[in-house]
Amino acid sequence: SQQGEEDPQALSIQEGENATMNCSYKTSINNLQWYRQNSGRGLVHLILIRSNEREKHSGRLRVTLDTSKKSSSLLITASRAADTASYFCATDGGGADGLTFGKGTHLIIQP
Amino acid sequence: NAGVTQTPKFQVLKTGQSMTLQCAQDMNHEYMSWYRQDPGMGLRLIHYSVGAGITDQGEVPNGYNVSRSTTEDFPLRLLSAAPSQTSVYFCASSYLASAEAFFGQGTRLTVV
Numbered sequence: 001s002q003q004g005e006e007d008p009q010a011l012s013i014q015e016g017e018n019a020t021m022n023c024s025y026k027t028s029i030n031n032l033q034w035y036r037q038n039s040g041r042g043l044v045h046l047i048l049i050r051s052n053e054r055e056k057h058s059g060r061l062r063v064t065l066d067t068s069k070k071s072s073s074l075l076i077t078a079s080r081a082a083d084t085a086s087y088f089c090a091t092d093g094g095g096a097d098g099l100t101f102g103k104g105t106h107l108i109i110q111p
Numbered sequence: 112n113a114g115v116t117q118t119p120k121f122q123v124l125k126t127g128q129s130m131t132l133q134c135a136q137d138m139n140h141e142y143m144s145w146y147r148q149d150p151g152m153g154l155r156l157i158h159y160s161v162g163a164g165i166t167d168q169g170e171v172p173n174g175y176n177v178s179r180s181t182t183e184d185f186p187l188r189l190l191s192a193a194p195s196q197t198s199v200y201f202c203a204s205s206y207l208a209s210a211e212a213f214f215g216q217g218t219r220l221t222v223v
Contacts, residue, residue: 030209042201042214096161098144098208103153
């Protein structure tokens with residue numbers, strides 16, 4: 001069953017604006033990861049945040065993790081048309097079965 | 112360095128036919144997995160392997176078999192295709208189950 005649940009399901013913003021999407025999960029985790037999927041392509045890893053970290057940056061991406069609320073957010077600053085994609089969070093609960101993915105947020109950047 | 116390679120990219124099967132989806136990685140990763148992606152459902156784990164000779168079931172294993180005879184290859188077999196198996200299939204690999212996963216480009220399968 002899905003561990004992560006992204007919110008919103010879809011998001012449309014103007015180019016240059018910031019995009020924020022959220023992920024909530026149910027059980028304790030070792031780490032949480034965010035992936036991007038362009039239409040018709042495979043998933044690409046963006047960033048990994050460990051359970052003992054609260055915030056992480058990578059270029060225009062900022063990820064936060066609140067283990068007390070069992071939630072994470074992904075912020076994309078100064079969005080570009082090329083950021084149009086679906087974004088998934090994936091949680092690692094420490095089991096041999098690896099990552100559990102949410103249903104994703106579909107982000108559309110309007111030029 | 113090709114990463115994770117899946118073949119074929121597209122396939123149409125008739126109900127009851129069998130086929131094998133191929134997956135190969137050249138990163139010497141121990142952990143490999145197969146997911147299916149359906150609209151509105153995200154990715155669901157079918158089978159995974161923590162190393163050559165070791166496989167286990169994921170969330171939705173029924174109707175699928177896997178084997179892992181080498182570190183590089185992790186084929187997924189559909190034994191008797193059903194319309195419910197129409198989906199996009201992704202293979203992924205990582206050096207650990209918890210680490211960054213590298214995905215193939217996917218196989219879009221239609222069962223008629």
